[in-house]
Amino acid sequence: MFKKVLIAEDMDFINFGVRSELEKLGVKEIDYVQYCDEALLKLKSAHLNNAPFDLLISDLSFEQDHNNQKITSGEQLIKNVRNDFPKLKIAVFSVEDKAYTIQTLFKEHHINAYVWKSRDGLRELNRALNMIETSESIYISPELASVLACNNSVEITEYDIFLIDCLSQGLLQGQISEKLKELNLNPSSVSAVEKRLKFLKEHFNANNPAHLVAMSKDLGLI
Structure with a gap:
């Protein structure tokens, strides 16, 4: 199982739930942040210290507050992370269900898993992490699988x-x-x-x- 995981999520109760699932999976080192800028800095710092993370779990929506951020969304964070760390495993845990957003995350930013925040979301996240940790397969929640199954020959630019x-x-x-x-x-x-x-x-x-x-x-x- 993954040894070192970073969670980017601004809701404390979601953070707690995700950490609990990771602990069940036996993840030894779990860190979490509530801001995208901080997430990218932690990933870079860990890499420079030769103690890199091997998984990022990120939400897509982050509420803005008094702390000004350069990166204001999970999608922007993932784009930056993928540019800097092309081999890092990335799992999205979000309520977002829009087809274009999900397609872009897989096709352009090459995420490894997309788990929908549903009633069974945390257990599904558990299943997704088990899959992507042991293979190069991608995982997407069954409710959203048709998004990737769509054969759309026209590229929206x-x-x-x-x-x-x-x-x-x-x-x-x-x-x-x-x-x-x-x-x-x-x-x-x-x-x-x-x-x-x-x-x-x-x-x-x-x-x-x-x-x-x-x-x-x-x-x-x-």
């Missing part, structure tokens, strides 16, 4: 997300075009914006721009 986010702000196509030009993003012409938004509406079967924005929010794109 950062450009697409930018367009939809602009729509959510009430910008017209001409205004979106100007914003793209200001940021040196291409294609930036009004016709290109119009064509891509038309494609996205058809792809998501959205009736109008407002419907496209609403569906994108439901999927976790924006």
Whole structure:
């Protein structure tokens, strides 16, 4: 079993539950933090001291308070951690169930497990850790398995997300075009914006721009 585990979770009672499960599994060294910045610092410090962690368990949502943080979400933390520690095992323990978020975590940030915070979440976390500790297999909660099973041949890019986010702000196509030009993003012409938004509406079967924005929010794109 994992020997040294870091938990990134801002709720004390969840921290306590996760620590209890880790103790049942025989994990000898357990540390926990309530802030993402602190989590990254602990991982780096442990690595420099030749006593690295071999597992990170992280939530995705962290409430902001008086302590200003550079990293404000679990997804941002995982992105940074994966860049610095490509071989570290990462398990997400979260209530988030949006398809795009989960797909991104697996496909781009290469997490090892995604456990949904359900009534049986802690016992399921136990099962997930047993699986990923002994193999390179990934684990995802059964309730969310269809998210990865979806065969979506169309890749939604950062450009697409930018367009939809602009729509959510009430910008017209001409205004979106100007914003793209200001940021040196291409294609930036009004016709290109119009064509891509038309494609996205058809792809998501959205009736109008407002419907496209609403569906994108439901999927976790924006």
